[in-house]
Amino acid sequence: MSHDHVPDALTVLRTRSAVRDFAPVPVDDRTVDLLVEAMLAAPSASNRQAWRFVVVRTHDSVRAVRALAPGVLGVPALVMVACVDGGRIGVGSAPAAQRVTDVARLCVAMAVENLLLAAHALGLGGCPVSSFHTGGLRVLLDLPPEVTPQLVVPLGRPARPLRKSVRRDPDEVIRYGL
Numbered sequence: 001m002s003h004d005h006v007p008d009a010l011t012v013l014r015t016r017s018a019v020r021d022f023a024p025v026p027v028d029d030r031t032v033d034l035l036v037e038a039m040l041a042a043p044s045a046s047n048r049q050a051w052r053f054v055v056v057r058t059h060d061s062v063r064a065v066r067a068l069a070p071g072v073l074g075v076p077a078l079v080m081v082a083c084v085d086g087g088r089i090g091v092g093s094a095p096a097a098q099r100v101t102d103v104a105r106l107c108v109a110m111a112v113e114n115l116l117l118a119a120h121a122l123g124l125g126g127c128p129v130s131s132f133h134t135g136g137l138r139v140l141l142d143l144p145p146e147v148t149p150q151l152v153v154p155l156g157r158p159a160r161p162l163r164k165s166v167r168r169d170p171d172e173v174i175r176y177g178l
């Protein structure tokens, strides 16, 4: 895959949308490396990087993940399973522990958005998917108990041109000043 013509960041942001149908073409190693690099460049609270990711690439493993993730609609070239790594989070009182877990989930989401934007910039597409069976994935991917999947991200070459989804009126969701 050629990476010669990567659009500027604002164009990437403006033109993105979720991709759920994929062309049956593989994604090469170099491109996967670029995606991973962009994903891991995301910010994280206290730079704790309390995350773990599993890259699923073989046809059979992608099929196995799809079987556990009803939210994955098409057949992607690869799937990224994005997890919170509880082993990187200090334990404290119950409310404090919940708070740090919530924050770690935000960090995973930021990494996933980096991944999706990088994919779009490179002519690929994907979709964050929260509809999956956590326990089943845990067993399939042999995840340790402290590692909990948060999002499953199918990725691949879009099968058709992207369709923009509607957004709420900015006046409804943004307030300037106090």
Ligand SMILES: Cc1cc2nc3c(=O)[nH]c(=O)nc-3n(C[C@H](O)[C@H](O)[C@H](O)COP(=O)(O)O)c2cc1C
Pocket (backbone or CB within 6 Å): 016, 017, 018, 019, 020, 071, 072, 073, 127, 128, 129, 130, 131, 163, 164, 165
């Ligand atoms: C946290 C989160 C979970 C999502 N889970 C799913 C899902 O399970 N299945 C799915 O098809 N799309 C899922 N989506 C994608 C949204 O449906 C999509 O982003 C939304 O409709 C807006 O469309 P756009 O991304 O094309 O702008 C999810 C998005 C987010 C942010």
